[in-house]
Amino acid sequence: MDRIRFCLIGAGRAGTVHARNVAFNIKNAQLVAIVDNNKVVLRERGEELNVKNLYTNLDDALSSNELDAVIVVTPTFTHRDIVVKCAEAKLHIFCEKPMAIHVSEAEDMNSAADSNDVKLQIGFMRRFDTSFRRAKELIESGDLGEVMIIKSIGRGPGLPPPWTYNVSESNGLLGEVNSHDFDSTRWLVGSEYEKVYVEASNKKTKDIKKKHPDFYDNAVCTVKFKNDVIGTIDGTCPAGYGYDARTEIVMTGGLISIGETRAEAFFCCNEDGILTESTHDSWRNRFKDAYLEELKSFINSIIEDTTTLVTGEDGKAAVKVVVAANRSIKEGVPVEV
Ligand SMILES: NC(=O)c1ccc[n+]([C@@H]2O[C@H](COP(=O)([O-])OP(=O)(O)OC[C@H]3O[C@@H](n4cnc5c(N)ncnc54)[C@H](O)[C@@H]3O)[C@@H](O)[C@H]2O)c1
Numbered sequence: 001m002d003r004i005r006f007c008l009i010g011a012g013r014a015g016t017v018h019a020r021n022v023a024f025n026i027k028n029a030q031l032v033a034i035v036d037n038n039k040v041v042l043r044e045r046g047e048e049l050n051v052k053n054l055y056t057n058l059d060d061a062l063s064s065n066e067l068d069a070v071i072v073v074t075p076t077f078t079h080r081d082i083v084v085k086c087a088e089a090k091l092h093i094f095c096e097k098p099m100a101i102h103v104s105e106a107e108d109m110n111s112a113a114d115s116n117d118v119k120l121q122i123g124f125m126r127r128f129d130t131s132f133r134r135a136k137e138l139i140e141s142g143d144l145g146e147v148m149i150i151k152s153i154g155r156g157p158g159l160p161p162p163w164t165y166n167v168s169e170s171n172g173l174l175g176e177v178n179s180h181d182f183d184s185t186r187w188l189v190g191s192e193y194e195k196v197y198v199e200a201s202n203k204k205t206k207d208i209k210k211k212h213p214d215f216y217d218n219a220v221c222t223v224k225f226k227n228d229v230i231g232t233i234d235g236t237c238p239a240g241y242g243y244d245a246r247t248e249i250v251m252t253g254g255l256i257s258i259g260e261t262r263a264e265a266f267f268c269c270n271e272d273g274i275l276t277e278s279t280h281d282s283w284r285n286r287f288k289d290a291y292l293e294e295l296k297s298f299i300n301s302i303i304e305d306t307t308t309l310v311t312g313e314d315g316k317a318a319v320k321v322v323v324a325a326n327r328s329i330k331e332g333v334p335v336e337v
Contacts, residue, residue: 004068004299007033007061007091009082011045014096014123015073017284021292022071023049029299035061058082062089069119069302071295072096075163076175080105083120087112094298096123098179099315101171103323106316113312121298121308122315124183126245128293131258135249136188138256145252147189150231152181153246155239157281159205167214167326174198174219175322178235180245182325183310183318188249191227193321197334198222204238214330221325222334242279243286259286 008019011034023031033053036042046054055061062085069092072082079100086093093113099122100106113120126132139147156177164170174182186193200216202209209215221233246259263285267277280286294310301308324335 001068001303002028004029004092004302005032005066006030007035007065007067007070008045009035009058009061009070009072009086010074010096011036011041012073015071016045017291018071018073018094018295019045019049021295023051025292026296026299028303029295032067033061033065058085062086062091067091069094069298075161077101077163077170080108083109084112087116087118087120090116090118092119092298092302094121094123094295095315097183097315098171098175098319098322099312100319101169101175103316103320106312106319110312110316119298119301119308120312120315121294121301122183122310122312122318123294124180124187124310124314124318125287125290125294126180126184127187127290127310128297129287129290132184132188132247132290135247135256135258139188139190139249139251144254144256147229147249147251149250150185150189150229151248151250152185152231152233153244154178154181154233154235155244156237156283157240157243158238159208160237165208165212165215167212167216171319171322171326172214173216173235173237174221174325175319177237178219178221178233178325179318179322181233181235181247182321183314184247185223185231185233186225186317186321187314188247189225189227189229189231191225191229192317193223193324193337194226195224195334195336196221196321196325196328198325198328200329204240216329219325219329221328223321242281243283244280245283245286 035055072095160176198221200219249256263278269275324337328335
């Protein structure tokens, strides 16, 4: 198998990033079909990417095309059923994060992938970003001693989609935005979570709170890992000022800092001394290369028959801590993970 034939399922914001990479930027990949239940989105994406096989129904796509793999980029609450169906059709699966809403759904997805002997990779692209990888290598080298504290920031410029407003059905901001932080800190620290305590507030979206009393737009989590590393994860959505993903790791022998709020090493100022700089406007730009690298890595694991670098078990671990974190908000106490 030297060219992987893909079907994209969900051609919205993140789906478009993946579809463009498959269609234009990866040599041994081909975008064969697209599924989206929105006909307008489907037609527009098909025209842009020159894909003729367009479906509003997943079953039709699976039965009408010769496929090797799918990219699942639909709203999180649909992931379980779609992934199980694709695994049963013997297709390798790249599934966007968060893997699922409930831990039991993640378990069903892992069992389906295992029993049908297909690859499953979860879209935690930070693991493929150069700075995050350098940090991981440095930690593993032991040159700076051991991790003591990890601090991770995940702030999105705009609101998450409306289906996230009901937190008990979606896991809210902590699921949709900060599951990246929960995964990357667990990966960097190299340990499972032990405990999480979260304070959340609603400062900018009182209108949403009126209809959905649980909705929060800020959260700060104190976390403890089983290997005694402690840390914080904070999230804000909508941050407004830009997309902000930074991590700081305090080591016994030094400090590692990943990411910047500034988009580039550039500023200009006028005669009044007013300085202009730019922030990252979107996750699409900040992690542009990482989105490409994660798909290349997924393709390699299919061709070389190796384990994916972000497994379904990693996806499940992130769902588990997000569920515990939301319980902590509700109950006002630290929760064992
Ligand atoms: N890795 C990242 O940085 C990143 C960034 C954004 C979104 N995401 C994740 O990607 C997923 C999608 O998010 P999005 O922001 O792209 O959403 P979106 O709303 O922009 O796109 C989702 C698309 O799926 C389609 N759809 C919905 N239900 C469907 C179904 N049952 N079958 C087929 N198509 C269906 C919708 O019509 C829409 O076009 C979410 O899980 C989200 O958390 C990840």
